[in-house]
Amino acid sequence: MSYIDFMLPLSDKRIMENRRADHILDDLEQMIVTGSFANGERLDEIRLADHFGVSRTPIREAFQKLASTGLVEHRPRRGVFVVEPGPLELVKMFEAMAELEASCGHLTAKRITEPELDALKQVNDLCKQAVVKNDADRYYGYNEKFHHLIYEAAKSSYLQGLAIKLQKRLKPYRRMQLHLRGRLEQSMSEHEAIVSALSAGDSTSAADELRGHVAVQGEKFHHLLTHLHAKS
Amino acid sequence: MSYIDFMLPLSDKRIMENRRADHILDDLEQMIVTGSFANGERLDEIRLADHFGVSRTPIREAFQKLASTGLVEHRPRRGVFVVEPGPLELVKMFEAMAELEASCGHLTAKRITEPELDALKQVNDLCKQAVVKNDADRYYGYNEKFHHLIYEAAKSSYLQGLAIKLQKRLKPYRRMQLHLRGRLEQSMSEHEAIVSALSAGDSTSAADELRGHVAVQGEKFHHLLTHLHAKS
DNA sequence: ATAGGACATATTGTATACAAGAAACTTGAC
């Protein structure tokens, strides 16, 4: 895909706002995630600098931050290249996500307060309503909130940070899972099990339920593969 | 602490080797970890540039990488400041470490191969020998190897990466508490329990043992801290 | 015709110059 393609939709917005370094990073991130670049494509400092109307320096700074999140890889004296994780990497990442969720669940089950539990149930009800309406997008939003509440209630800031970071990284891949037929209902019943384990303060069960909920296995895995293959 | 203090011991080595960007990063990391800077101290770009004999540009690059690992904090238009995590943060980090280890253990118990198990037992024997000799430094080294083997055997590259990264971050703090009386023996018996759980393929038990093994380090450290704090 | 090497080009990495913002200092008023 050429640079022209992705420049057009964004350039309008860019001109309106004042372009600051953070925006450059966010935009680059967005471009990579939404697939504006081919897989192993090299990100051209000069062209991007032109595009954003800045010099190479801020672009290079953004590159480094992107590299630290794993979205791009920096090969010395070669440049930075977008890293679309392959099926294997993705499975590993989902596996790690499942473990992080399990860990949060483990702690949360012991530490969640009544108000937090109430909030969680409330969000879960919103999830349920979305399922009834078969509204995958709304479910997606509330589901995210649901999980973030669990991270928060673990009261382990560092772990929470890890979970949020990886969750964000996996966002684009997670989303496509939800459109699997019947997945909404299944996900919802898993939520119920999670909530009841947390209510009961059963940390082992909460961890297991969360791990299973997030893990990519069986049909989900197959779905992920075919979807990935379809993109390229 | 002034710049002069830390410049002297390092400047000799620097002049010998060819100074490349990676070395700058490593050195800065080392300086921060070994406490060459005061806690909230601002890292002066120009002085450091002079010190390393380079311009500000590579220094700023190193700063960004340091910021991404959490060793320093970047405040826009202010500079970068060293972040010594407080007792609370450290406890949270140890807690996260415990959970990461538990996660690795959970997977490793199911996935470890015979050769890997053999290697693990072998390293564990070396640990045991170090305990007998009451050699904390050797124990420290083999203990690290022991844990790294477990991460590796989990065959979950992303999780392994997280574990290694945090382990590295906690290194300076972990080291302190090994010199506590009786800790070596206790740690060793925990190792035995971990190995036997892994041998048996008991993922739940392996996870719990590893969590406990690391968590106790965090607690010991916490005690150590409060004790130190009481003095000053 | 192909392989290998020298040259030309392009791109990254580093240094320096410049701009913009924050801290520090001076000066003046109360």
Next chain:
DNA sequence: GTCAAGTTTCTTGTATACAATATGTCCTAT
């Protein structure tokens, strides 16, 4: 004497110039 506003100085952030290295091309020799 203290506080505040204006000015100066210092520091970060950005642009540009330069150096070093990788890549691509062309020519030659086998």
